[in-house]
Amino acid sequence: MVVHVFTSSSSGFVTIKKKQQDVVRFLEANKMKSEEVDIMMSEEQRQWMYKNIPPEKGPVQGNPLPPQIFNRDRYCEDYDSFFESKESNTVFSFLGLKSQLASKEEP
Template identity: 75%
Template sequence: MVIRVFTASSSGSVAIKKRQQDVVRFLEANRIEFEEVDITMSEEQRQWMYKNIPRDRLPSQGNPLPPQIFSDDQYCGDYDGFFESKESNTVFSFLGLKPSTASKKSEP
């Protein structure tokens, strides 16, 4: 299972850049493997992202803004959904992952 975070490296919006950094830093800090996909570098990836966001999750106006988060081909959500899951301590569920048990050692 691969977590993919769709970002835009050439965004002029400070808010979007901060949101992208927040998601990436959280994943790195929690040692969650992920792939960052820069939609400004690949029209094909940008189109894939747009096409795979469920219709009921699309903004009422304009295109969906990065970051957009997927687990394999399954849409997880945008920054707002990520932020809410972070605040309620349900990020693993949001990402479709089982909580990490790496910190717990099993004794024989």
């Protein structure tokens, strides 16, 4: 499974850039298969992201801000939820993945 991280290369907000980098670096450091999707480079990808975030998970006003995280078509949620899962050591279940320990133990 590939985790898709929807980012924005042209965000002027430092906090958004740091959050995007945090997610991408964490996935890389843990050797998780991931793909960064720049919503500024593809209107189609941006619209797909907006359409696939459940209404109850989106912001009250405006569009959802990056980073937004998906496991294929399954919405995992945004940075705040990712951060909480990192702090509680539940990132694998947050992403809908088997833990690395479980996959190493399998024959």
